[in-house]
Amino acid sequence: MREFDLIRRLQEQVESSGPDCVLGIGDDAAVLDCPPGRQLVVCTDTLVEGVHFPPGTSPEAIGHKALAVNLSDLAAMGSEPGWFQLALTLPAADAQWLDRFASGLSALAASAGVRLIGGDTTTGPLSLTVTAIGLVEPGRALTRSGARPGDLVVVSGELGLAASALHRLGAGLEPDPSCRHALDYPQPRLRLGRLLTGLASACIDVSDGLLADLGHVIRRSKTGARIETGALPCPAALAQLPEQDRWALQLTGGDDYELCFTLPPEALGKLETLSAESGVALTVIGEVVESPGLQVVRPDGAPFDTPGAGWEHFSTTRQGAAP
Numbered sequence: 001m002r003e004f005d006l007i008r009r010l011q012e013q014v015e016s017s018g019p020d021c022v023l024g025i026g027d028d029a030a031v032l033d034c035p036p037g038r039q040l041v042v043c044t045d046t047l048v049e050g051v052h053f054p055p056g057t058s059p060e061a062i063g064h065k066a067l068a069v070n071l072s073d074l075a076a077m078g079s080e081p082g083w084f085q086l087a088l089t090l091p092a093a094d095a096q097w098l099d100r101f102a103s104g105l106s107a108l109a110a111s112a113g114v115r116l117i118g119g120d121t122t123t124g125p126l127s128l129t130v131t132a133i134g135l136v137e138p139g140r141a142l143t144r145s146g147a148r149p150g151d152l153v154v155v156s157g158e159l160g161l162a163a164s165a166l167h168r169l170g171a172g173l174e175p176d177p178s179c180r181h182a183l184d185y186p187q188p189r190l191r192l193g194r195l196l197t198g199l200a201s202a203c204i205d206v207s208d209g210l211l212a213d214l215g216h217v218i219r220r221s222k223t224g225a226r227i228e229t230g231a232l233p234c235p236a237a238l239a240q241l242p243e244q245d246r247w248a249l250q251l252t253g254g255d256d257y258e259l260c261f262t263l264p265p266e267a268l269g270k271l272e273t274l275s276a277e278s279g280v281a282l283t284v285i286g287e288v289v290e291s292p293g294l295q296v297v298r299p300d301g302a303p304f305d306t307p308g309a310g311w312e313h314f315s316t317t318r319q320g321a322a323p
């Protein structure tokens, strides 16, 4: 397959036109109509085989995940997704691989209502870069910097499933199917992000692990936070793990693509409605505090020493290995 056939094949399978796309795939650049009274929200994320997904990941999952991690960033900003570009680096122009990749990509693009407006195609080791563009009402984008002492720390969905799958794969073991699914098919929390505008004081998506990402929020907000390990939601697939191993996995493992946000305490009563309307569980796991840094506390009140990556920024000591 030649480069041009490949682009046409992608275009046939992934929705690429719409009223606000004046000029899409086929020219030197795309031209978009920006609706009046909206700000653009733009993000880019790259996935590299062997770094961001294990070799042997299905083409459908790769197509889904390349877009999902970007939509997750748009969700964390409280924006409504509009368009995306796709820069593909492929070892070979394999039509069957491309069709399976396009089916994973187009299923998520259709459900999120985003259109493919262009990209780039080159040969080389498998890597995918998506740039996504969303819209938000002026001044309403959620940021990392608004957390205030007394705010609740809330997380959506479940944590640690993808990290558990990666850990098992790394040890040459078969992951639990629900963990493998979480790794391959992260669900961007777009509806939740939209509902949080004007409500959450800060928001981030959990891609590098809860502590690392919450660490960005407290530094940008010039605050600290206290997290209760006993409050972390316990997914069925991790219920067999010793508690400390599960906590370590949930606090430091990455690839969750859940939203972690801070909520002024007076909005606590809205959590149930928020959860029902967004279709995802919401759990209060701690509180924003004045003293800088992250405190992680066990149910008995003792500090939990968190092993794992990203964590030298915090005040606990490195111990043991992640499960």
Ligand code: ADP
Pocket: 007, 010, 024, 025, 026, 027, 028, 029, 086, 087, 088, 116, 117, 118, 119, 120, 121
């Ligand atoms: P140029 O050489 O001017 O950069 P290209 O030949 O790379 O243009 O691309 C031609 C058209 O195809 C452009 O509209 C570009 O956005 C689109 N395109 C190229 N690769 C992809 C891709 N992987 N997915 C979607 N559109 C693509």
Ligand code: MG
Pocket: 027, 028
């Ligand atoms: Mg050109």
